Amino acid sequence: MISYISDRLSLLKLALFMFSIDLLFFAAHWIFIADIDFGPLFNLGYENNFPTWYSSFKLFIAAVLAFLCYQQETSATQINFALPSWLWILVALLMAGMSIDETAQLHETASIYFMDSLAGARLRVAIQIGIMGGPLLWGMIFAPVLILIAGGLLSFYYSRMQRRRMLFLFAAISMTLFLCSFLLEQNQANIAGQLSSLQSNDIFQYQLLSSLEELSELFAINFLILIHFGYLKSIKR
């Protein structure tokens, strides 16, 4: 099935398809934002709704594609890469984990627990974020691990895509978009921390930031799929 799709679907068509859906979600977010019934289903800033499930689904696809890359690489190529092929399994597990995390909100829950601790309180006070903004600081808490993952992924993609410059560029763009998403979340934490003094402008700013942050994430995942898909196509030839 995957093989059938990969033979007929060009990278460009796949990209157009995925980015169009993301933009539709972005539009739905703003169209239904004031709607009590539909708004929460499409709000990019919320969890457990259509954008989250879609995001989770895309990560799952990226995981499957990574696994197929491993299969294809070990069965059909004889190239000696700088980094071993079994790392594709690790990438697949990472994406699968991210997919589960997206739906189960594991990192948010961990962050809430951390923020309830003395260490969390100290972090919040030191960087002057109000109590309500604490849980949004997950990016900061996990930053050392996230940096390692981003660096590891980049190295791995580099080992495979030195001669496929466009795919490596996608990897760099993807990591940059994740970084943007992280920075936007810090700004959201800053606004949420001043909840008591929020004016309507701030609320709009918060909504804008959260929608852009989620859009960055959706785009970043698209690039991961495109990398895996593009690589799979290239090694099948």
Next chain:
Amino acid sequence: MTRGIRFILIITLTLSLLFFAYLISIISSDKYDYLLPKPNLIIFSADTLRADHLEIYGYHRTTMPNLSNMAQQGFIFDNAYTVSTHSAPAHASILSGLYPLQHGQVQNGLKLPAQITTLAEYLSQQGYDTAGFVSDIILGSESNLQQGFKSFGVDHINSGSPIHITESWSARVWKRTKKWLRSWHQSLEASRSEGKEYQRKPFFLWLHANHPHGNYNPPPGYRNLFVPHPSPSLQQELAQNNNDLDRVIRKALRNNQINQDLIDWVINLYDGEIRFVDHIFGQLLEYLKSIGEYDRTVIVFVSDHGEVFFEYVQKGQERSGAHHAGLYYEPVLKIPLVIKPSIHFQGQSGARISNPVVSVDIFKTVFDLLGLPRPNHKEGHSLLPLMQNPNAKTGRRISYFGEILFKNRCTGLRKNEWRFIRCERPGMPSKYRLYNLIQDPEQKLDRYTNEPNIAKQLEDILEQWLTEQKQFATENLGSISDEMRQALQAGGYLKKEEPR
């Protein structure tokens, strides 16, 4: 491994380690621990307490020794003014940081509109445990001043009830408050025993004492504190009138027989009530000390408005000779204000501040003292800069007030030595008054017609202020309960024939 990959991995590892070290340095440092958790806040409001009856403002009797002691660690505001002569609007302004014409609760018996965000709501959002205990139905649920308080209690006992004498309103409120504080402290102790004290919720407590509001009827022990007994002639008069002081006063006013004996006795009772408020206030401070929270608590002691004693018996306003609503005189408008900061305050405590301030200013000040972001209100000034530099000549130059009294919209201002008052009623000519408070501190001489230029200047300033005020809500006249109606009529806030 190629050079490119090695380069990416080294950069990654270095960045990750640096970030890790940064996080560890933050979470292992106790540098900012003094900011954790936030200070508690108590607003203690004594109803109808005029500033010049406290020794901290030069009164000859020791009416509030506990407040005087606390004031040594805090700040005494020598020129603090209320923004309304009605209890509910005055309290709503303290709790919302808005003037009555803005928050819409322009007189007693009206509801604070739900869209107004109160201090309790703001602090709840910041993780505060909030409680309000009041001793007058006028501040009860019908007034909506409970908005945002997680716990709220009203103890109202009808005037004249025997229980009023044996167990005063304020004493009952204190009992409730103590019970709540005890439960708050128990949860703190539980957190401590689990080693999680930093998780505790700070509290915001509003405690309202209905003393020394009339009828003056201090509890036993406070009745004869300053004057052992009334003069023989007054004693006889009281005996003939069932010991009903209000009746004796009304009779004396009607017959133009107000004498010094009567005034002295009334003031003695009033001062006795103040001393009783101090007793409750002292108990509160003692309890805070006993649980180790005194230093961690910002305490604001304030009154909603003052009172006059026969100084201004006006035609058509003869009531008891001791009253406050709609009486825009210094003893009513000037209020006591003492703020004791918590240990978080960076500066020297124990000073007097002479700059004029209004009760609306308390709102922004507490946010600053609690170390919380302030709501973007245009109204009010934070008093923190003055507390950090009591001699600074900054802040407010003009103090305003505004409310509605029996369908009259009365507004006014004080600027330097001048007080300007304007009362408007649709379809009727407006009434104006102008006083020079330096030459005529008792406001006996209305100079409105003699000083037209000054009156015009001040009216322009007032008009400008009224135009600039963003009105969040207008009058919100709704039906009221019979109990509230009785309380309003008893207090002289609602005429017997006036429908509501």
